[in-house]
Amino acid sequence: MPVHGVTKLFDPAQIDAAVARIAHEIDRDYAGEDIVLVGCLTGAFVFMADLMRKLDLDAECDFIKVSSYEDQTLPGEIKLEMDPARSIAGRHVIVVEDIVDTGQTLTFIRKHLAAKKPASLDLCALLYKESERSTLPRAELRYLGLVVPDVFVVGYGVDRAQKFRTLPYVGYVESS
Ligand code: IMP
Ligand code: MG
Numbered sequence: 001m002p003v004h005g006v007t008k009l010f011d012p013a014q015i016d017a018a019v020a021r022i023a024h025e026i027d028r029d030y031a032g033e034d035i036v037l038v039g040c041l042t043g044a045f046v047f048m049a050d051l052m053r054k055l056d057l058d059a060e061c062d063f064i065k066v067s068s069y070e071d072q073t074l075p076g077e078i079k080l081e082m083d084p085a086r087s088i089a090g091r092h093v094i095v096v097e098d099i100v101d102t103g104q105t106l107t108f109i110r111k112h113l114a115a116k117k118p119a120s121l122d123l124c125a126l127l128y129k130e131s132e133r134s135t136l137p138r139a140e141l142r143y144l145g146l147v148v149p150d151v152f153v154v155g156y157g158v159d160r161a162q163k164f165r166t167l168p169y170v171g172y173v174e175s176s
Contacts, residue, residue: 006154006164006171010146015126015156015170018145019047022124023054025143026094030057035092036118038084040109041065043098046157046165047126047145051096062086064095064109078108093118094143098158099127103136127153127170146170 010018026035037059039048045063052059065082093113097106106123114121124143131150138144148170154160155167164173 003164003167005174006167007174008169008171009148009153010170012168014146016050018126019050020054022126022143022145023051023056026051026124027056029142030092033057033092034060035094036060036062036084036086036088037094037096038088038113039063039096040098040105041082043158043165044096044126047098048096051124059094060086060091062088064113066105066108078105080112084113088113088116088118090117090119092120094122094124097123097125098156099129099148099153100125100134100136100141101129101131102133103140107136126156127158129153148172 035057037048037052039045041063052061062084064084067079067081095109100106110121110123122142123140125141126145128138128141128144128147129150130147151172152160153170153172154164155170157165159165160173
């Protein structure tokens with residue numbers, strides 16, 4: 001049942017299809033390889049949980065956390081809060097993010113992880129926001145689920161001030 005004030009953009013079946021397609025692409029691209037999924041906390045944990053269960057490959061999982069929007073305010077300086085627990089040197093790494101807006105967060109994470117000398121480093125995002133603020137071209141995401149308009153998106157792990165993560169669908173908050 002839709003939560004009051006949230007307009008649905010993608011229902012669970014549409015999200016499921018997008019996640020399944022990405023899992024298929026990863027299985028195809030990394031057949032026979034050892035991969036490490038590095039999920040960006042907190043928003044990507046729901047996407048990552050669904051994605052890993054759709055993979056035929058056996059992927060290791062780790063997480064990274066950086067500070068980003070605390071609520072709806074503009075993004076400030078990006079700061080590393082938690083590094084992946086294990087070494088990614090020489091590993092095939094796929095960064096798993098919930099949503100890309102300006103791209104600053106993923107650009108920061110890519111640079112930070114690249115310095116650890118992984119064998120390869122790909123970017124995967126469930127959602128990409130079409131906006132003029134974007135500094136990360138869509139083509140730099142090897143794996144992308146769905147494109148959203150320039151609105152404040154919530155649900156399926158994505159929050160607004162820590163709320164709305166539990167929604168099984170993706171929507172946007174009206175009057176935001
Ligand atoms: P960036 O602008 O691409 O750096 O995005 C900054 C962070 O804010 C990302 O890690 C996203 O998780 C989060 N974010 C960006 N857009 C939205 C949104 O529409 N709703 C909720 N979180 C968002
Ligand atoms: Mg985030």
